[in-house]
Amino acid sequence: MDILTILRQDYARFPIDQSYDIYAEDVYFQDPLNRFRGVKRYRQMISFIEKWFEHPTFELYALDRVDRAITTRWALSWNTPLPWKPRITISGKSELVVNESELIVSHIDYWDCSPFDVVKQHFRG
Structure with a gap:
């Protein structure tokens, strides 16, 4: 199965049963809140989302190579586990780089909003 097909499937079932074997062991990850190396740390971040966010969904609009x-x-999108269960949405893009073995060596996410805008979504009326 090619990497684009795997990514489509991962987005569709996110954060459950992700395909971590498509990432290099020392993959570089960055988003507006995180910057680290290693597939182990990446797995921990996804596990955190799965454990603490309610009803997370990832809608894929475009996938190009x-x-x-x-x-x-x-x-x-997800519901934050606060008493009023606000639905939070972050749109953005990811730029991935694969090596000659078709493993992802870099995964950089860009959000269309600021982290503060995400916090504000928790308190909108």
């Missing part, structure tokens, strides 16, 4: 660069457009 040019040579070793993969770009996605998406929206991540």
